Amino acid sequence: MRNVTKDNITDVFLSYFGPDTDPRMLQVMGSLARHLHGFAREVNLTHAEWMQGIQFLERMTEFTDKERHEFILLSDVLGLSSLVDMLNSVPDGTSSSVMGPFHIADAPDIPFGFDMKRHYEGEVLLAHGVVRDPDGAPIEGAELDIWQTAPNGLYSSQDEEQDTYSFHGIQTTGADGRYGFTTVKPVSYEVPTDGPVGDILRATGRHAWRPSHLHYIATAPGFRPLVTEIFPDDDPYLDEDTVFGVRSDLVMKYQPQAAGSFPDGYALSGQVSGPYLMADFDLTLVRAE
Numbered sequence: 001m002r003n004v005t006k007d008n009i010t011d012v013f014l015s016y017f018g019p020d021t022d023p024r025m026l027q028v029m030g031s032l033a034r035h036l037h038g039f040a041r042e043v044n045l046t047h048a049e050w051m052q053g054i055q056f057l058e059r060m061t062e063f064t065d066k067e068r069h070e071f072i073l074l075s076d077v078l079g080l081s082s083l084v085d086m087l088n089s090v091p092d093g094t095s096s097s098v099m100g101p102f103h104i105a106d107a108p109d110i111p112f113g114f115d116m117k118r119h120y121e122g123e124v125l126l127a128h129g130v131v132r133d134p135d136g137a138p139i140e141g142a143e144l145d146i147w148q149t150a151p152n153g154l155y156s157s158q159d160e161e162q163d164t165y166s167f168h169g170i171q172t173t174g175a176d177g178r179y180g181f182t183t184v185k186p187v188s189y190e191v192p193t194d195g196p197v198g199d200i201l202r203a204t205g206r207h208a209w210r211p212s213h214l215h216y217i218a219t220a221p222g223f224r225p226l227v228t229e230i231f232p233d234d235d236p237y238l239d240e241d242t243v244f245g246v247r248s249d250l251v252m253k254y255q256p257q258a259a260g261s262f263p264d265g266y267a268l269s270g271q272v273s274g275p276y277l278m279a280d281f282d283l284t285l286v287r288a289e
């Protein structure tokens, strides 16, 4: 086509696809082109703005490496990660939520009752619950990959003071499906703003805060993996999470507990000396097709 115009360029683009193009590729790329061209038409994109966009993407690549996933962060603050998550969620299970960029593969195995808090200062939180199937039966052999920030609001990969696997661990459930560990009460924190994503937040008058949370990935043979987070109901940022990760079934109350009183099955007197908080949260996994 030599007579390309601003009105027919989208159709011309679509006509360039080869006859053997995978149908899903055709659908996704076709829709992307329609929306991208439609966006440029709608805002009447100028050369300067187009160049600003290109330079933004170039800066994104400069900031991205094995540990700094600036593109995931961009997707998170644009709401795309959460939208994709919700489009692919299934009923009958615990809601999924964003994984974020700070998960570490191959975290160490931790036993039931493990003290993730170690020497760190902060309010003690006993997080526990049962991993269940959709009928409510406990799942034996479920793996729960757990991670959170230290009390300074930083994940281990952001903080030279922490060991690689500080506040990261994987626990496997027994026949009762139960998981349980002590830690420090998670804090609200800001997502990194020293890169191009921070520029977008500032340019649009947004803050970078996430409500405090514990991250979980629950996996078990025969079940869909669940990537999720749990949030306390009194966090000031619950209704304005900058990455849109909060779902109502993931919000729970931390229950204050008296010193020396522990739930059945927990021998915590050595690791919890005073009053503490308890997060009791069951996770329901959905069967894989």
Ligand code: BEZ
Binding pocket: 073, 076, 098, 099, 100, 101, 102, 191, 192, 210, 243
């Ligand atoms: C997190 O919760 O770790 C996170 C999620 C999205 C962006 C940044 C951090």
Ligand code: FE
Binding pocket: 100, 213, 215
């Ligand atoms: Fe997080």
